[in-house]
Amino acid sequence: MNDSYAAIRRLILSINKIDGNYYFCARKLGVKENTLALLYALDDGKPHSQKQICEDWLIPKTTINTIVKELVRAGYLTLLPGEKPREKQLLLTQSGKAYNRALLEKIYSTEQEALKQTLQKFSPEFIDAFDCFASCLCAESQKQILGQNQ
Numbered sequence: 001m002n003d004s005y006a007a008i009r010r011l012i013l014s015i016n017k018i019d020g021n022y023y024f025c026a027r028k029l030g031v032k033e034n035t036l037a038l039l040y041a042l043d044d045g046k047p048h049s050q051k052q053i054c055e056d057w058l059i060p061k062t063t064i065n066t067i068v069k070e071l072v073r074a075g076y077l078t079l080l081p082g083e084k085p086r087e088k089q090l091l092l093t094q095s096g097k098a099y100n101r102a103l104l105e106k107i108y109s110t111e112q113e114a115l116k117q118t119l120q121k122f123s124p125e126f127i128d129a130f131d132c133f134a135s136c137l138c139a140e141s142q143k144q145i146l147g148q149n150q
Contacts, residue, residue, distance in 0.1 A: 029103055034059050035067050039100050047089035049082055
């Protein structure tokens with residue numbers, strides 16, 4: 001195994017640990033993993049289209065549609081007119097914001113503590129490097145595997 005292969009393997013295993021961590025946290029918090037991801041995405045206070053959430057968070061459109069319906073029924077989400085007639089904007093209601101604060105409080109706390117511990121060992125540039133790797137990996141996958149040029 002060459003050094004490049006070993007380095008990529010470590011990165012992918014780390015990504016899987018992170019994904020698995022959020023999966024187990026979602027289960028413990030009583031929500032589905034994709035519901036947690038959608039609520040996390042909407043927690044910036046800005047409206048987002050379902051299409052934007054699907055693209056940014058890599059969640060299938062049908063999954064987002066199902067979760068949106070559930071959250072609208074629960075009174076946590078409202079749909080606003082979008083730029084295009086069929087494209088609604090998603091926005092948390094006041095009760096949705098309260099629910100989200102309670103749900104994400106421990107997630108944010110653990111993230112902050114993990115980042116604090118990491119920054120004691122590494123420079124903040126590791127985030128830029130990780131983001132760059134993710135972008136390059138996606139671009140190369142699009143070209144070499146998925147057959148799509150951006």
